[in-house]
Amino acid sequence: MRKNKTIVRAPTGRFPGFNLGEIWDYREMLMLMVWRDVKVRYVQSSLGIGWAIFPAVSQMIIYTLVFGKLVRIDSDGAPYSLFAFCGIIPWIYFSQSFNAVASSVYGAGGFLQKIYFPRLLLPLTALLEKGFDFCVAMLVLFIVLLLFGGKPNWNIVFLPLLILILMVTSLGYGMLAAAIMVHFRDLLHLMGYVTIVLMYASPVVYPVSLVPEEYKIYYALNPMVGVIEGYRSMLLSTRPMPWDLIGIGSVVSFIGLLVGSLYFRWTEPKFADVA
Amino acid sequence: MNSREVVLKVDALSKRYRIGVRDSRAETPVEVLKEIITRPYKRFKDLRDLSNFTDNEDESVIWALRDVSFEVYEGEVLGIMGANGAGKSTLLKILSRIVAPTSGEFWHKGSLASLLEVGTGFNGELTGRENIYLNGAILGMRKSQIDKVLDEIIEFSGVERFIDTPVKRYSSGMTVRLAFSVAAHLDPDILVLDEVLSVGDAQFSQRSMRKMENVAQDGRTVIFVSHSTTAVSRLCHRALFLSNGEITAEGPVERITGLYLGDTEHTKMAMVWDESVAPRAEGLVKLLSVRMIDENGEGIERVDIRQKIGLEISFEVLREGKIVLAEFQVVNEQSQTIFTSIERHPEWSNKNRDKGLYCVSGWIPGNYLSEGRFSISIAFSSTSPRDTYLREDEVLWFQVVDPMDGESVRYDYGAPVPGFVRPRLEWK
Structure with a gap:
């Protein structure tokens, strides 16, 4: 049997590389960890998978009552409830996965100190685990x-692209937050506020058309702007696909x-030393 | 041994840690105010420095490992010993790639799996079967590999009936057994083990010890860290002795376990009291010294299980008119008294003892005590009327060691031999 030689050196301060091959070697562990987290979340609850869709439905009802009926926010011609639902579904996946990725390393604590595995598995697990809920929610969204009269158009072929941007955003910025949070718990306390601010900086409860034209370029720096507006465009045919917003957003996202x-x-x- | 291939080579490995140091405290109101303002920045700096080191070190830096180098050959079982805080666990964590070394490097050939704690990643909500797969994956097994040994794992753990029940409903013993079973069926080229052998009840821990021995005899390369000299001398061929983060000795396992037993407070084979602190029964008797000796009357450092050993007690009778007899007890680590022996003396057994200095010795035969660590209690008493004047516990500590050369009662049987005593009986 050929035996590979593994060399481990003290970190030199230079970039160690991504070692994606190793993550591929650990794919079974990744899938088991994802499956464990999904199962553990729904085991012994009578609503079970129903909880995957509960936040989206309840938020849709609240927003429809408050912003649709009371404040009467313009919804680009579509029924406000559908309009809101199309924004809420991707938003919830983003906010949940972003938070889960951000606290994935901090939350792994003891695990980190007892076993070796590529640490990138932690944020990936968080991202994929929340993806399970997202799949269920997407199914419900289509139904x-x-x-209730959604008007999907052929742009729907770009849906995977929007989802990719969403996932890349929450993974990228989530990992940055995760690595900082291991050292500085301050971020743990901040995450909730950051999420709320981000929500109002995204067109979840209001349309992009309310944002003044001259600020749109800055507004689009938030990748979720393009994603949510794109969702509405392809599912409700309210406006043409906002390629400008999506373009700017994806650049920020990949950065x-x-x-x-x-x-x-x-x-x-340093994770295991300071976690 | 040198003809064999080196499969793990550690080269000048060091690890630094920063430990907490108490801050200076503000005393005047102005200082307090200043501190409130500067505190967040200072905390920020402290947190950042947790893992940053500069060349000018202060008191907050300790070296958990310093310049450790060694090689492990294919098929070898290497023991790592040392007192608490000697750096054993840090070394294992670095070899397992859980923490990164501060400097130095190591390489290994083939796969390396480590078992620093049984049951890592077990999840109470999942069933036993699901946990086997999860834990197996965490320890680096493929699903196909686990499929192959699944039945064996379940059988070894002895929890067949509950295998599809969530683990949170298991007793703690069952959980540990299942976790150990998974770990025991790992199949890496190099296995790194921390003291995980002492799990479960007595019966299971014997079973797991035997399993470990099989692993060792299979020609697997194993690195094994333990406090238990018995386990190390049973499993290992060669051992390292770590002290304050440095390797201070390396060699055949007998020599290293000897060092370990001689280290710090593991044994105390002789005790002499100063006049002022000597234990005494007011005005009657005073204990002067106690030591363990061999048949030549020489003090000894360690006790071979086959060896006859004497306990020499020196004392002074301060006043006449009482029967005074020396007495000792051998007590095991679980505080159970193995036996008591009262001095037999042709002259003083039934007669009031004269004033003066005495030196008596009681002899424990070879092949009598079992392996392990024992303490000696000393007492002075009278047999009629029964009365104890003085009693001193844990005067000495000694360790009985089986050299494992096949000559003792255990032959070369590796697993624990139960029993308080281990006499060599006549068989016909």
């Missing part, structure tokens, strides 16, 4: 759209992935 993963890999050797 709702079919029943996040680059910075996040670099910083994560760079600080990784």
Whole structure:
């Protein structure tokens, strides 16, 4: 049997590389960890998988009452409830996965100190685990759209692209937050506020058309702007696909992935010492 | 041994840690105010420095490991010994790649799996079967590998009936057994083990010890850290002795376990009291010294299980008119008294003892005590009327060691031999 030689050196301060091959070697562990987290979340609850869709439905009802009926926010011609639902589904996946990725290393504590595995598995587990809920929610979204008069158009072929941008954003910035949070717990306390601020900086309860034209370019720096507006465009046919917003957003998103993963890999050797 | 291939080579490995140091405290109101303002920045700096080191070190830096180098050959079982805080666990953590070394490097050939704690990653909500797969994956096994040994794992753990029940409903013993079973069926080229042998009840821990021995005899390369000299001398061929983060000795396991037993407070084979602190029964008797000796009357450092050993007690009778007899007890680590022996003396057994200095010795035959660590209690008493004047516990500590050369009662049987005593009986 051929035996590979593994060399482990003290970190030199230079970038250690991503070692994606190793993550591939650990794919079974990744899938088991994802499956464990999903199962553990729903085991022994009578609503079970129903909880995957509960936050989206309840938020849709609240927003429809408050912003649709009371404040009467413009919804680009679509029924406000559908309009809100199309924004809430991707938003919930983003906020949940972003938070889960950010606290994935901090939350792994003891695990980190007892066993070796590529640490990138932790944020990936968090991202994929929340993805399970997202799949269920997407299914429900399609059913709702079919029943209540959504107007999907051929742009729907770009849906995977939007989801990719969403996942890259929450993974990239989430990893950056995760690596910082291991050292500085301050971030743990901040995450909730950051999420709320981000929500109002995204067109979840209001349309992009309310944002003044001259600020749109800054507004689009938030990758979720393009994603949510794109969702509405392809599912409700309210406006043409906002390629400008999506373009700017995806650049920011991939910068996040680059910075996040670099910083994560760079600080990784110290995780077990300080977690 | 040198003809064999080196499969793990550690080269000048060091690890630094920063430990907490108490801050200076503000005393005047102005200082307090200043501190409130500067505190967040200072905390920020402290947190950042947790893992940053500069060349000018202060008191907050300790070296958990310093310049450790060694090699492990294929098929070898290497023991690592040392007192608490000697750096054993740090070394294992670095070899397992859980923490990164501060400097130095190591390489290994083939796969390396480590078992620093039984049951890492067990999840109470999942069933036993699911946990086997999860834990196996965490320890680096493929699903196909686990499929192959699944039945064996379940059988070894002895929890067949509950295998599809969530682990949170298991007793703690069952959980540990299941976790150990998974770990015991790991199949890496190099296995790194921390003291995980002492798990479960007595019966299971014997079973797991035997399993470990099989692993060792299979020609697997194993690195094994333990406090238990018995386990190390049973399993290992060669051992390292770590002290304050440095390797201070390396060699055949007998020599290293000897060092370990001689280290710090593991044994105390002789005791002499100063006049002022000598234990005494007011005005009657005073204990002067106690030591363990061999048949030549020489003080000894360690006790071979086959060896006859004497306990020499020196004392002074301060006043006449009482029967005074020396007495000792051998007590095991669980505080159970193995036996009591009262001095037999042709002259003083039934007669009031004269004033003066005495030196008596009681002899424990070879092949009598079992392996392990024992303490000696000394007492002075009278047999009629029964009365104890003085009693001193844990005067000495000694360790009985089986050299494992096949000559003792255990032959070369590796697993624990139960029993308080281990006499060599006549068989016909």
